[in-house]
Amino acid sequence: MSRLLYIQASPRGESSVSITAADAFAEAYREANPQDEIDTLDVFTEDLPAFDGAALDAKYAILGGGSPTADQQAGWSRVEAVIERFKSADKYLFAVPMWNFSIPYRLKQYFDVIVQPGYTFSYDPETGYDGLVTGRPACVVYASGGDYSSEQMRPVDMQKPYMELMLTFIGFKDISSVIAAPTLMGGPDTAGECIKQAVEHARAAAADF
Numbered sequence: 693m694s695r696l697l698y699i700q701a702s703p704r705g706e707s708s709v710s711i712t713a714a715d716a717f718a719e720a721y722r723e724a725n726p727q728d729e730i731d732t733l734d735v736f737t738e739d740l741p742a743f744d745g746a747a748l749d750a751k752y753a754i755l756g757g758g759s760p761t762a763d764q765q766a767g768w769s770r771v772e773a774v775i776e777r778f779k780s781a782d783k784y785l786f787a788v789p790m791w792n793f794s795i796p797y798r799l800k801q802y803f804d805v806i807v808q809p810g811y812t813f814s815y816d817p818e819t820g821y822d823g824l825v826t827g828r829p830a831c832v833v834y835a836s837g838g839d840y841s842s843e844q845m846r847p848v849d850m851q852k853p854y855m856e857l858m859l860t861f862i863g864f865k866d867i868s869s870v871i872a873a874p875t876l877m878g879g880p881d882t883a884g885e886c887i888k889q890a891v892e893h894a895r896a897a898a899a900d901f
């Protein structure tokens with residue numbers, strides 16, 4: 693039995709295009725793999741630890757080989773629990789809206805919590821950085837109001853390149869994508885068509901995931 697971690701990064705629930713297409717993926721995946729578990733994590737409703745001064749004090753105390761205080765240790769244990777849930781999955785599905793050319797802040801917070809040396813990546817002065825989350829596939833469903841596929845628009849897209857950078861940094865090599873765009877700029881007919889195509893594409897991507 694495998695565990696698929698399904699990370700939702702839109703607060704728009706059923707109105708969300710990225711969640712609609714990612715739900716189609718999850719449904720097709722469940723049909724093809726009824727024995728597998730799907731663990732859904734909504735970064736907007738999940739009680740993610742704040743990555744503030746106390747968390748950073750704990751991080752640097754641990755990184756420096758010192759002993760964190762009891763309060764720092766308690767804060768760090770919450771960070772470790774989020775990392776553990778992430779790392780214990782076998783496969784990953786993300787639903788990611790574009791917000792201000794990048795990803796929503798709660799997903800950025802999630803990355804700030806889980807991307808930690810010794811947990812999801814390592815550093816060696818001789819060989820550099822190495823990702824520690826290896827041998828697992830990820831599918832990312834993107835939604836954006838505009839269309840960033842043209843040569844002119846691609847340079848301002850910080851959504852897909854950022855997701856791919858972070859996932860590659862922590863070890864992913866097998867990253868597929870489903871793109872729903874433009875969900876706003878082309879008007880309702882274009883949006884309807886792009887959602888339909890994204891749902892079909894997502895179902896197909898789930899078949900051999």
Ligand SMILES: Cc1cc2nc3c(=O)[nH]c(=O)nc-3n(C[C@H](O)[C@H](O)[C@H](O)COP(=O)(O)O)c2cc1C
Nearest residue numbers: 702708709710789790791792793835836837838875
């Ligand atoms: C706060 C916010 C910022 C947005 N910024 C952009 C943007 O920079 N570029 C863009 O094309 N669309 C932008 N949009 C539109 C969304 O990308 C679009 O509505 C998309 O469908 C959202 O994904 P969702 O339907 O899964 O929530 C923004 C929407 C919100 C709410």
